[in-house]
Amino acid sequence: MTEAEWLASKDPAEMGAAVTARTRGSPRVLRLYVAAFWHWQSFRLRGSAEKQRLRARAELVGLWAECGTRPNGADTLSNFVGFNANARQAFRATVRAPGNWHTNSAPAVKFAVRLLREVFGNPFAMRRKRKSDTMRGNMFDPAWRTDTAVALARTMYADNDFGAMPILADALQDAGCTNDDILMHCREPGEHVRGCWVIDAVLGRE
Numbered sequence: 001m002t003e004a005e006w007l008a009s010k011d012p013a014e015m016g017a018a019v020t021a022r023t024r025g026s027p028r029v030l031r032l033y034v035a036a037f038w039h040w041q042s043f044r045l046r047g048s049a050e051k052q053r054l055r056a057r058a059e060l061v062g063l064w065a066e067c068g069t070r071p072n073g074a075d076t077l078s079n080f081v082g083f084n085a086n087a088r089q090a091f092r093a094t095v096r097a098p099g100n101w102h103t104n105s106a107p108a109v110k111f112a113v114r115l116l117r118e119v120f121g122n123p124f125a126m127r128r129k130r131k132s133d134t135m136r137g138n139m140f141d142p143a144w145r146t147d148t149a150v151a152l153a154r155t156m157y158a159d160n161d162f163g164a165m166p167i168l169a170d171a172l173q174d175a176g177c178t179n180d181d182i183l184m185h186c187r188e189p190g191e192h193v194r195g196c197w198v199i200d201a202v203l204g205r206e
Contacts, residue, residue: 003124012112016095019120020088026206027087031065032195033119034058034082034094040111057082061090062194114190121197122181140182140201144175153202162192168202 001009001018009015019025039058045051060071061082070083081097084090095116098108125139149171156162169186177183185198192199200206 003122006122006124010109010113011099012095012109012116013099015113015116016092019116019123020091025088025091028065028068028206029119029195029200030087030091031061031082032193033115034087034090035062035065036119036193036195037094037112037115038082040115041108044107065195115193118191118193119195119197121185125181139179141177142204144172144177145202145204146171146175149175149202153199156192157194157199157203160194162196162199165192165198168198172202 001014006015006018020030035058037058038061039055042051042054042058045054057080063071064083081090081093084093095112098105098112101108149168152164152168152171156164156168165186169183172186173183182198182201185196
Protein backbone atom coordinates (compact mmCIF):
# COMPACT_ATOMS: atom_id res chain seq x y z
CA MET A 1 0.00 0.00 0.00
CA THR A 2 1.25 3.50 -0.87
CA GLU A 3 0.69 6.66 1.15
CA ALA A 4 -1.95 7.87 -1.33
CA GLU A 5 -3.78 4.55 -1.04
CA TRP A 6 -3.67 4.75 2.76
CA LEU A 7 -5.18 8.23 2.76
CA ALA A 8 -7.98 7.18 0.39
CA SER A 9 -8.58 3.65 1.67
CA LYS A 10 -11.89 2.40 3.01
CA ASP A 11 -10.64 -1.14 3.65
CA PRO A 12 -9.55 -1.75 7.27
CA ALA A 13 -7.96 -5.10 6.43
CA GLU A 14 -5.62 -3.57 3.84
CA MET A 15 -4.84 -0.64 6.12
CA GLY A 16 -4.13 -3.03 9.00
CA ALA A 17 -1.65 -4.95 6.87
CA ALA A 18 0.13 -1.69 6.12
CA VAL A 19 0.22 -0.78 9.82
CA THR A 20 1.91 -4.02 10.87
CA ALA A 21 4.58 -3.39 8.25
CA ARG A 22 5.42 0.01 9.77
CA THR A 23 7.18 0.97 12.99
CA ARG A 24 4.27 2.05 15.23
CA GLY A 25 2.87 -1.45 15.59
CA SER A 26 3.93 -2.04 19.20
CA PRO A 27 1.89 -4.64 21.18
CA ARG A 28 0.54 -1.85 23.40
CA VAL A 29 -0.77 0.23 20.49
CA LEU A 30 -2.19 -2.78 18.65
CA ARG A 31 -4.09 -3.93 21.74
CA LEU A 32 -5.41 -0.43 22.42
CA TYR A 33 -6.84 -0.45 18.89
CA VAL A 34 -8.42 -3.86 19.52
CA ALA A 35 -9.90 -2.68 22.84
CA ALA A 36 -11.34 0.50 21.31
CA PHE A 37 -12.93 -1.31 18.38
CA TRP A 38 -14.62 -4.03 20.42
CA HIS A 39 -15.76 -1.55 23.06
CA TRP A 40 -17.47 0.43 20.28
CA GLN A 41 -18.92 -2.76 18.80
CA SER A 42 -20.41 -3.74 22.16
CA PHE A 43 -22.88 -0.86 21.92
CA ARG A 44 -24.26 -2.29 18.66
CA LEU A 45 -25.27 -5.62 20.20
CA ARG A 46 -28.91 -6.25 21.04
CA GLY A 47 -28.75 -8.23 24.26
CA SER A 48 -27.69 -6.27 27.34
CA ALA A 49 -25.82 -9.26 28.82
CA GLU A 50 -23.86 -9.74 25.60
CA LYS A 51 -23.06 -6.01 25.52
CA GLN A 52 -21.73 -6.12 29.05
CA ARG A 53 -19.58 -9.19 28.38
CA LEU A 54 -17.99 -7.75 25.25
CA ARG A 55 -17.43 -4.38 26.93
CA ALA A 56 -15.80 -6.05 29.93
CA ARG A 57 -13.51 -8.06 27.64
CA ALA A 58 -12.53 -4.95 25.70
CA GLU A 59 -11.68 -3.15 28.94
CA LEU A 60 -9.51 -6.08 30.05
CA VAL A 61 -7.67 -5.96 26.72
CA GLY A 62 -7.03 -2.27 27.34
CA LEU A 63 -5.60 -3.08 30.78
CA TRP A 64 -3.45 -5.78 29.22
CA ALA A 65 -2.11 -3.23 26.74
CA GLU A 66 -1.19 -0.85 29.54
CA CYS A 67 0.47 -3.27 31.95
CA GLY A 68 1.78 -5.86 29.48
CA THR A 69 0.36 -8.69 31.60
CA ARG A 70 -2.60 -10.87 30.74
CA PRO A 71 -5.38 -10.13 33.30
CA ASN A 72 -6.45 -13.01 35.51
CA GLY A 73 -10.05 -12.38 34.49
CA ALA A 74 -9.20 -13.20 30.89
CA ASP A 75 -8.88 -16.87 31.74
CA THR A 76 -12.52 -17.10 32.83
CA LEU A 77 -13.86 -15.64 29.59
CA SER A 78 -14.71 -17.68 26.54
CA ASN A 79 -12.76 -17.24 23.31
CA PHE A 80 -12.18 -13.62 22.44
CA VAL A 81 -9.83 -12.30 19.77
CA GLY A 82 -8.35 -9.66 22.09
CA PHE A 83 -6.76 -12.33 24.26
CA ASN A 84 -4.72 -13.88 21.45
CA ALA A 85 -1.20 -14.40 22.78
CA ASN A 86 0.17 -12.46 19.83
CA ALA A 87 -0.94 -8.82 19.66
CA ARG A 88 -0.49 -8.73 15.89
CA GLN A 89 -2.79 -11.70 15.45
CA ALA A 90 -5.43 -10.02 17.61
CA PHE A 91 -5.06 -6.81 15.62
CA ARG A 92 -5.23 -8.56 12.24
CA ALA A 93 -8.31 -10.52 13.27
CA THR A 94 -9.97 -7.30 14.43
CA VAL A 95 -9.35 -5.27 11.27
CA ARG A 96 -10.53 -8.19 9.13
CA ALA A 97 -13.69 -8.83 11.16
CA PRO A 98 -16.02 -6.13 9.74
CA GLY A 99 -15.40 -7.30 6.18
CA ASN A 100 -16.69 -10.75 7.13
CA TRP A 101 -19.96 -9.49 8.59
CA HIS A 102 -22.62 -9.84 5.94
CA THR A 103 -25.31 -7.96 7.86
CA ASN A 104 -25.00 -4.26 8.65
CA SER A 105 -21.23 -4.26 8.28
CA ALA A 106 -20.92 -0.77 6.77
CA PRO A 107 -20.89 1.15 10.10
CA ALA A 108 -18.24 -1.19 11.54
CA VAL A 109 -16.06 -0.87 8.43
CA LYS A 110 -16.35 2.92 8.56
CA PHE A 111 -15.50 3.03 12.26
CA ALA A 112 -12.57 0.63 11.86
CA VAL A 113 -11.06 2.87 9.17
CA ARG A 114 -11.56 6.03 11.24
CA LEU A 115 -10.06 4.30 14.27
CA LEU A 116 -6.99 3.23 12.25
CA ARG A 117 -6.35 6.88 11.38
CA GLU A 118 -7.04 7.92 15.00
CA VAL A 119 -4.47 5.49 16.40
CA PHE A 120 -1.87 5.33 13.63
CA GLY A 121 -2.24 8.67 11.86
CA ASN A 122 -0.33 8.48 8.58
CA PRO A 123 2.22 5.66 9.01
CA PHE A 124 3.82 6.58 5.69
CA ALA A 125 4.87 10.07 6.78
CA MET A 126 8.58 10.74 6.86
CA ARG A 127 10.37 10.88 10.17
CA ARG A 128 12.44 14.01 10.75
CA LYS A 129 16.14 13.15 10.61
CA ARG A 130 17.60 16.64 10.93
CA LYS A 131 16.28 20.05 11.94
CA SER A 132 16.80 21.16 8.36
CA ASP A 133 14.52 18.43 7.01
CA THR A 134 11.11 19.44 5.72
CA MET A 135 8.51 18.53 8.32
CA ARG A 136 5.28 16.91 7.30
CA GLY A 137 2.99 14.02 8.20
CA ASN A 138 3.21 12.60 11.71
CA MET A 139 6.61 14.02 12.63
CA PHE A 140 6.82 15.46 16.11
CA ASP A 141 9.43 17.90 17.38
CA PRO A 142 10.36 17.21 21.04
CA ALA A 143 10.45 20.99 21.55
CA TRP A 144 6.65 20.94 21.38
CA ARG A 145 6.49 18.89 24.60
CA THR A 146 5.97 21.87 26.86
CA ASP A 147 4.78 21.44 30.45
CA THR A 148 1.30 22.60 29.41
CA ALA A 149 1.02 20.23 26.44
CA VAL A 150 2.30 17.24 28.41
CA ALA A 151 0.00 17.97 31.36
CA LEU A 152 -3.04 18.19 29.08
CA ALA A 153 -2.16 14.97 27.26
CA ARG A 154 -1.39 13.09 30.48
CA THR A 155 -4.69 14.14 32.09
CA MET A 156 -6.75 13.19 29.05
CA TYR A 157 -5.01 9.81 28.81
CA ALA A 158 -5.42 9.05 32.52
CA ASP A 159 -9.09 10.10 32.60
CA ASN A 160 -9.90 8.58 29.18
CA ASP A 161 -11.60 11.89 28.41
CA PHE A 162 -10.34 13.69 25.32
CA GLY A 163 -12.57 16.76 25.37
CA ALA A 164 -9.53 19.01 25.74
CA MET A 165 -7.99 18.00 22.39
CA PRO A 166 -8.68 21.45 20.84
CA ILE A 167 -6.95 23.05 23.83
CA LEU A 168 -4.00 20.72 23.26
CA ALA A 169 -3.84 22.00 19.68
CA ASP A 170 -3.59 25.56 21.01
CA ALA A 171 -0.84 24.54 23.43
CA LEU A 172 1.13 22.81 20.68
CA GLN A 173 0.71 25.80 18.42
CA ASP A 174 1.94 28.10 21.19
CA ALA A 175 5.00 25.81 21.44
CA GLY A 176 5.75 26.37 17.76
CA CYS A 177 3.95 23.44 16.12
CA THR A 178 2.90 24.24 12.57
CA ASN A 179 2.22 20.66 11.51
CA ASP A 180 -1.24 20.70 9.95
CA ASP A 181 -1.78 16.95 10.43
CA ILE A 182 -1.24 17.26 14.18
CA LEU A 183 -3.26 20.43 14.68
CA MET A 184 -6.15 19.27 12.49
CA HIS A 185 -6.27 15.90 14.24
CA CYS A 186 -6.62 17.63 17.62
CA ARG A 187 -9.39 19.90 16.37
CA GLU A 188 -11.40 17.58 14.18
CA PRO A 189 -14.72 16.31 15.56
CA GLY A 190 -15.13 12.69 16.50
CA GLU A 191 -14.08 10.29 19.19
CA HIS A 192 -10.50 10.02 20.42
CA VAL A 193 -9.18 6.99 22.29
CA ARG A 194 -6.18 5.83 24.28
CA GLY A 195 -3.55 5.14 21.66
CA CYS A 196 -4.33 8.36 19.74
CA TRP A 197 -1.15 9.04 17.77
CA VAL A 198 -0.96 12.70 18.79
CA ILE A 199 -1.42 12.03 22.50
CA ASP A 200 1.22 9.31 22.34
CA ALA A 201 3.58 11.66 20.48
CA VAL A 202 3.18 14.33 23.16
CA LEU A 203 3.79 11.79 25.92
CA GLY A 204 6.66 10.13 24.06
CA ARG A 205 4.96 6.73 24.16
CA GLU A 206 5.43 3.91 21.69
